[in-house]
Structure formats: structure tokens, C-alpha cells
Amino acid sequence: MNINSYYNKREIAFNKIQDSNTVTKVIMAFIMACFTGIMAQFIIPLPFTPVPITGQTFAVLIAGLFLGKKYGAFSQILYIGIGATLIPWFAGASGGIATLLGSTCGYFVGMVLAAYFVGLISERYVKSRNFTRMTAVVAIANFVIIYIPGLAGLAAWSYFTQGIVLGPIDLIIMGLAPFIIGDIVKILSAGLVSKVFLPKA
Known part of the structure; x- marks a missing residue:
């Protein structure tokens, strides 16, 4: 397959997703919610923080790339809603309202907003879909x-359930610093997905 044929097939496949009817898009959002649940099971618990390292952020980022702002965000709402009520597919096969409102509550909010943001930029600015720009996005x-909501939620959880006020340094140590290297890998991977699979015109 030559490069022009590849570009043409890539554009056709992407346009089919974008032009799908509502039922099809809801199904795709559910599939992406399932993918997020699967990625959440790749987990590395840390002894000094209740927030584990997981793979679900990658699913969040590509949800917006493939499904756009509306259904990308909806896929994460489905993931959260189903995890809180039906299927224990949060990190470490956990689930329920208690987990939803636990130490990672703010990260769940951020996941919905992040999928919406990536989808918004990808939809509105076609030139953003190359590797460099999308990696920045x-x-x-x-x-x-x-x-930002993740650390705010962690601070609120710590205060209201543990009676502990976490300062900025504590929050960074517990809720940000351990995840930077893994996040960089996931960010670069999402940028590569955009470069390979999304049309640029």
C-alpha cells in the first residue's frame, strides 16, 4: 500500500467515525469506556500515596482524538458512571460510590474535561493533529x-476524611511527581497515535 492510499483510507475511516449516527457514536463511546476500564487495571500502587500509577490516562487522551469533544467526554462519563454503579473497573478492579468519592475523585473530573479539551482542539484545528502540536495539546x-482538579480533590479528601491538611509540596509528592515519567510516555504515545491515525486535512 503506497502512502497516498494510506492517507486516503485513513481519512475515509476517520470521516466514518465522525459522520456516524448517534447510536453508533454512543456504542463507540461505550467501547472507549471499556478500554479506559481495561487500561485502569495496569496499576502500580505506591506506598506513600493513595493515588496509584495506572494506564487509564492514555485512554482518556485518545478518547478525544477519535470521538471528538462531545463523545470523548461522554465516554469518560460512561466509564465513571458504570464504575460507580455496575462494574468494578476503576484502578485495581475497584468500584462504587466510595471509590468515586475517594482520593482520586478530582482526577475523575479531570478525565472528562481532558477528553473534551483534546477533542475540541482536534476537531477545530486540523493542523493540530501532527505529532508536535498534538503532543503539546x-x-x-x-x-x-x-x-488541577486531581490535586484539589486529593487535598479535599485528605482534609475531610483524614483530618490532614496537605501543603503544596505534599500534594506534588503524593499526586503529581510519581506519575511524571509514565505520563510523558502516555503523552508521546497519544501524539504518535494522532500522527499515524488522524487525517491532517
């Missing part, structure tokens, strides 16, 4: 849009 989604 998903880095913002990861380190700003996920971590």
Missing part, C-alpha cells in the same frame, strides 16, 4: 486539566 490536557 495532550500534555496540557494531562498536566493541567487532569492534575
Whole structure:
């Protein structure tokens, strides 16, 4: 298959996703929610923080790339809603309202917002889909849009359930620093996915 044929097939496949009817898009959002649940089971618990290292951030980032802002965010709402009520597919095969409202509550909020943000940029700015620009976009989604509510939620959980006030350094140590290397790998992988699978025109 020559490069022009590849570009043509890539554009056709992407347009089919974008032009799908509502039922099909809901199904695809559910599939992406399932993928997020699967990636959440790749987990490395850390002894000094209740927030584990997981693979689910990668699924969050590519949800926006493939499904756009509306259904990318919806896929994460499905993931959260189903995990809280039906299927224990949060990190470490956990689930339920208690987990949803636990130490990672803010990260769940950030996941929905990050998928929406990546989808918004990808939809609105076609030129953002190359490796360099999309890597910058998903880095913002990861380190700003996920971590700001994530760290705020961790601080609130610590205060209201443990009676501990976490300072900025404590929050960084517990909720950000251990995840940076893994996040960089996931960000670069999402940028590569955009370069390989998304049309640029």
C-alpha cells in the first residue's frame, strides 16, 4: 500500500467515525469506556500515596482524538458512571460510590474535561493533529486539566476524611511527581497515535 492510499483510507475511516449516527457514536463511546476500564487495571500502587500509577490516562487522551469533544467526554462519563454503579473497573478492579468519592475523585473530573479539551482542539484545528502540536495539546490536557482538579480533590479528601491538611509540596509528592515519567510516555504515545491515525486535512 503506497502512502497516498494510506492517507486516503485513513481519512475515509476517520470521516466514518465522525459522520456516524448517534447510536453508533454512543456504542463507540461505550467501547472507549471499556478500554479506559481495561487500561485502569495496569496499576502500580505506591506506598506513600493513595493515588496509584495506572494506564487509564492514555485512554482518556485518545478518547478525544477519535470521538471528538462531545463523545470523548461522554465516554469518560460512561466509564465513571458504570464504575460507580455496575462494574468494578476503576484502578485495581475497584468500584462504587466510595471509590468515586475517594482520593482520586478530582482526577475523575479531570478525565472528562481532558477528553473534551483534546477533542475540541482536534476537531477545530486540523493542523493540530501532527505529532508536535498534538503532543503539546495532550500534555496540557494531562498536566493541567487532569492534575488541577486531581490535586484539589486529593487535598479535599485528605482534609475531610483524614483530618490532614496537605501543603503544596505534599500534594506534588503524593499526586503529581510519581506519575511524571509514565505520563510523558502516555503523552508521546497519544501524539504518535494522532500522527499515524488522524487525517491532517
